[in-house]
Amino acid sequence: MELAPHLHRIGNDIVAAHLIVADDGITLVDAGLPGHYRDVVRELGVLGRPLSDVKGIVLTHGDSDHIGFAERLRSELGIPVFIGAEDADRAKGAKPPATPKDPRRIGPTVRFFAYAIAKGALRIPPLRDVTPVHDGDVLPLPGSPEVIAMPGHSPGSIAVHVPAVRAVFVGDELTTRHVLTGVSGPQPAPFTDDQAGSSASIERLAGLDVEWVIPGHGAPWRGDAPSLIAAYRAAEGHPTAH
Template identity: 35%
Template sequence: MAYRHTLPGIHRLGHAHVNLYLVVDDDGVTVVDTGLPATWPLLLRALRKVGAEPEQVRAVVLTHAHFDHLGLAARLRGQWRLPVWAHPEEFFVAAHPSQYQHENSRLWYPLRHPGGIPILTGMVAAGALTVDGVTDLSPLTPGEVLDVPGRPRIVFTPGHTFGHCALHLPEHDAVITGDALVTLDPYTGVEGPQIVSGAATADSARALESLEALAATRAAVVFPGHGRPWRDGVLSAVEQAAAAGPS
């Protein structure tokens, strides 16, 4: 587990190389992405560290519905009666976590990218193969300011998935990019700003185009779905990701 008080009001919980975020303000807590099933006790511990009780959590917002970001969504919805927000293009995958599109076969990735093996093994150990689907989601609208703690602005960033959204937090000069831009690719083990490899990305060309939407936020800090936060500004992260291209 890697817990970080990253910025006042934004807290990163990293587990099995997957990040989720607690966005905290006077109205309560928003959970952004939900990790894997084994993240549950770590989430409870993280809430205590930020001085929050479970009843102060107001909403769950998903950048996208891949299994490694969906792991606790059904539990949070069922036990804590929380609304779970996602773009409508994510609703099918949220209900069927194992059924999502990706460009490349995964069979050859362990041979070409052995650095990804321990990462993927850790994700499986954390419950990646046992994620429950979730239905009756609340729809995100690109461009809207969502009325949840932190009041994130929804930035449409399709490509990794067809309904992927990032969350811009202007008050914090930060953007939560999910897997639209990461600093660690779980399938290759490569670090640094990049889009996720075709082993998990539906449309790499579109993912590269969506970097422009991230750049438009001009955020000082990037909080990715995998890897460490990037503090040299979203423009430099986008530049490096675009140069790296697809893998």
């Protein structure tokens, strides 16, 4: 689905990945779940672009519902996979630490896990090779994505700032639809290692000149970063608000 010229979405508000489409190739931000592979191929077909036009995958972090089909593209086509250095082991299969119990409601929780299983969540291959990235790196990929370290959800969580499409991809550092409660709007994400650290990292978005703030779960936020941060802070104080 096209969000804007050169900016396309794969998946939905439950789990999403994104394409940066440029004349010199395509950058994939996150790789969702294994079943999203077909969705990527379908979207590229609509664009008239071959899968080989994908020049790199940038992972916002190493959780299973973000690495999805990344190893398939890496092993079959040699497409490099970039990830925050502190999350490299997680992407390669290291077990993440237990996180505090998150609030949940039966309906949204069942829908999340049912969708994930239908999209292959029980058979996600870990990455065998990744390229670690660090705060401030500008990657040699279409759109020249910039790395912003945002530890909290995981130690190596990053935001991916792409000035060419006036967007920043924030992974699970925040969500606009809580997959376990169904609550909408900018708010802390579930399954977070260090919520205090995640909350502090949100401030790193404040100075960005963007039109889109795009999480891995929930609707893309169309608006400036300060207004998103304000909505997030309000949700921190009222965690059950809709």
